[in-house]
Amino acid sequence: MTGQDKTIPVLEIRGLQTVFHDAQGAWPAINGLDLTLHKGEVLGLVGESGSGKSVAGFSVLGLIDPPGEITNGEVLFNGRDLRKLDEESLRQLRGASLSMIFQDPLTTLNPVLTIGEQMVEAIAEHTRGATPDLRRRCAEGLARVGITSPAERLDQYPHELSGGMRQRVVIAIAMLNRPDLIIADEPTTALDVTIQGQIIAEMQELQRESGAALIWITHDLGVVAELADRIAVMYAGDIVETGSTDDVLDRPRHPYTRGLLNSVPGDTAAGEPLRQIEGSAPPLSRRPAGCPFSPRCDRASDMCLDQPPPPEADANGRVWRCYHPLPEEEAA
Structure with a gap:
């Protein structure tokens, strides 16, 4: 990144939409994604399985194959829109300036x-x-x-x-090749806890040495608590909350974020059942018209059923999408 304007984000995603087609229509897996990442920053992208995390990572690199399709939005990498590049230009960036670490190394290595x-x-x-x-x-x-x-x-x-x-x-x-951006898609999920810890520590050191920006995709909040500068919480193809790691984990504003934190085994007293989020994430073809989390939310009202909530922000730059966010005192 020699000579690069440091005010330009390494990655800026604006309104990214990725759909999957079937005989009944086109169903959004990523629904208007907005994210910004700067040099040397680590972003934890968290959520349940099926929330769209991996699809988001593949979409950034232009690795969506039929029946999937990126239908809208911009993916600005060092100021260049990757969606406007031809396949050969993208191929030259992948593995050089852009790298991805996949969950299963056996599918990566020949x-x-x-x-x-x-x-x-x-x-x-x-x-x-x-x-x-x-x-x-x-x-x-x-x-x-x-x-x-x-x-x-x-x-x-x-x-x-x-x-x-x-x-x-x-x-x-x-x-x-000392990339500017690395996307790591749950790279330690299949490994035992000891090996996970070693690899995460090594990855932290490598990332600090290189100054690369890193997106760590995971469902493990314990990992991002140690690794990430910021957290983006994803649900049903939408980012529902984003902010600094301390703010999001210590004072969540979105009910889904609170539900994820309540589900962590270490936060449950011995002998007590896990506090699971009731229900499951909706399939692509049955996303609610309003807030996608409303069918599972104990704070939902009629207004949550009609229109997706707009983003709200606080003075610290934390953003959430919820008509009935947790009050600061309750969140803490």
Whole structure:
């Protein structure tokens, strides 16, 4: 990002809409998404399964395949609208300035190529002219994510590594070209708690060193509490609350955010049942006309059923979409 105007956000999403088509019509999975992310910032994108988090990440990178389609909005990356770029221009950005870390490394890594071959290809694809000593650079990348004997690992195949090692390799590949933006889609969900903690700590250190902006997609509020500067809470394709991590976790204004926090096992007394949110998120074809959370909300009124609530903000820059937000004293 040398020479870049630091006042320009790394990522600015305006009114992004992604739909999925079937025989009955087009159903919005992302419904007018607005987000801003600056250099070096970590944003936690949280919500239940089916809330649209992963679709949002894929939409930013232009990786939506039929029957999905991005139908509206702007995705400004360092001031350039990615939606106006052709496929070849997008391909040149992916893996270089833009990287994504997927949940399952086995779907990312090629099983018939060694780790070294895949890492060298990731560098060479985005480097003009000769690049000497690629293997050394790749081994250094593996060492940075905590892989021991990195030079030896370059000659191994993905199936020869543990799940935690494979995910470290994926993170190392994502960081090889020092991207400006990394989107991590629940990259530690399939790993045990100890390995999760190690990888998250390594990811924090790498992100601080590189100055990259990071979107960490997860349903785990404990992870974002440790990792994120800001949190965006997503429900049924909408961002329902966003703000600093401390504000959102300590003083939630949206009833859905409070419901997520109440569901965390560590916040429930021993022997007490978990305080689950009643019901489930609506399918794409049956989104309510008004607030999407209204069928599950104990604060909903008639006005919540007719029109989606507009955004409201406080002096700290926190934004929520709710006609009946939790009062500050109740939220705390």
